[in-house]
Amino acid sequence: MTQAAIELAGLKKRFGDNEIIRGVDLAVREHERHALIGPNGAGKSTLFHLISGLYTPSAGDILLNGRSIGGLPPHLITRRGLSRSFQITTIFPRLSVQENLRIAAMSKHGRRYALFSLARNAKEVNRDTDQLMELVRLSHVRDKFAGDLTYSEQRALEIGMAMGPGADVILLDEPMAGMSREETHYMIDLIRNVTVGKTLLVVEHDMEVVFSLCDRISVLVYGELIATGRPDDIRSNARVQEAYLGEVVA
């Protein structure tokens, strides 16, 4: 078996007396598309915040490609090759789409303190920016303010921002929440395209999306993983049906 891209071992997170993540063990394989599902308030976003460094674990460890990243700050985790999107769109609203993606692409080239290079002359950065823009299909709104885009365009930009640093492991938190059916299909296709050859961990409520996009699924209920497996196994798992699918799919 190949090494896991992300490995969680006995991961716990407490806020005061409230244990939100209660000992999660999970291995996301390299190059798989893995879904994390679970009812509202199960702790899915909290788990993402732990993996990406926004929160520090109360106990347990997180391994990225075999190396521990538990407790590292977000920017160092990103530099080690893990990048994410947020459930609440986190872009630069008063900058153009192109400026948004350029800041994302600069990071991939390590141009973090480029005080003496003119943005207009930074060839590789600008080439990558254009590529990203095409990848998330936003070239037609290149010069628009990100804050003036439609909701689904903003969500596409959010994914583009996550792809910018060129990480191999991508975390997407509810990328299609609040979208119409048509927009959802468009987004599934887009996510499939941008994550070719990468490892994807995605939180999603829509079962249709999960079953069509992902290789494996994990179910989180009240801070505990109750099942991990292929879509068919999850569909027929009695505990999952009881805890989660029963109410949603019916």
Next chain:
Amino acid sequence: MLRLITLALVGAVLIAAPLFLEPHSIGVLTTALIAALFAMAFNLLSGRAGMLSFGHAAYFAIGGFAVIHTMQAVESGAIWLPTPLVPLMGGVAGLIGGLGAGFFATRRSGVYFSMVTLALAEMLHALAPNLGGFFGGEVGLTSMRMPWLAFDYGSENQVYFTVLAWTVFGIALLYAYNQTLFGRLTVGLRESERRISFLGYNAHHTKIIVFGVSAMFSGIAGGLLAFATESMNYSMLGMGMSASVVLHTFVGGSTVFLGPALGALIFALFGSLVSDLTKNWLLYQGILFVLIMMFMGDGLAMLWIRIVNECRSRNWDALRQRVLLLIPGLLITVGAITILEVTSKILDQQQYATSVARMNAWPPVSVFGVSWDPTSALTWLLPLVAILVGIGFVYLILARKMQQRTGTIIMSREPAR
């Protein structure tokens, strides 16, 4: 294109200024240029990076003191440095001070950041009198500009041109900074610090550098003041200086590149002109600030851009309305100034009270070259009527605009019914 022409015109006026201005006015213009560079440096942090500093006088003053000490050293022959390059030392000192203070201040964001910058500046202000060796105590420090090549730096004009050159150079560098990759990243910091971190940037280090660069240019501005006045006093560290740079920046407009410089120039010139006319000039400056913030919150530079755009798109209605508003604006201004000036002259303890006592009557006072009798009802009614008529006019103009707007909305809804 229009932008280039405007810039060329402003440049030509600034270069030709000594031809038609007397030395005193050149001195005023010199201070105005320094304030402009300071405001531009401040806005890099405040407008572009979104970090509102309430203690920027500290870096301005640190630059000033560094330059005074350098000038003293040059004067005594301890070091050699061409006189026009002396302000550079202000930049070096500002940068060092800014990196140090920035390390602490940028650990917090928002209001907390502002409070830390304020506290750091006030701390320095409180300490300065005890550090007489560096800050010169109550009397401050003085020095002489040494001659260099053909320049003796004895005339206002030579000082003016040196300051002009440094100001233009500083603003050009700030412009170039904005065009670099790091300059773009700086704006991202304002928009979403969280996103910056999750893209792999160390937000704290990034903010320290921006703080340092802003403090460096503030230090150059402070250095220019020391160079121009040949003196420096620890009172420069006080809240007044920190507040005025905020004022200049917001009046000019922090969203337009040259907005802060415009605000600084306008306020410096306003202060110099109006303080000759009335001692209430600070009151008028305050009223002006409040009015600009209330009715054009994004500053005068933005107002200018709107007017230019209205001219370009031949939006005569909007332009006519602006011109129409000038009439009631003038009425209200004249009325308000009359009341304020008559009142302040009556309340002026020393002068007026003695003449009341001597003549046993309330003598008339002169405003706008007209003599106003404080005991006559007309003195108070006339300006009051002017103000009320003005407000009525404004109301009518705005109401008509509203009516036109709702009118079109109703019409466009008509067919749907």
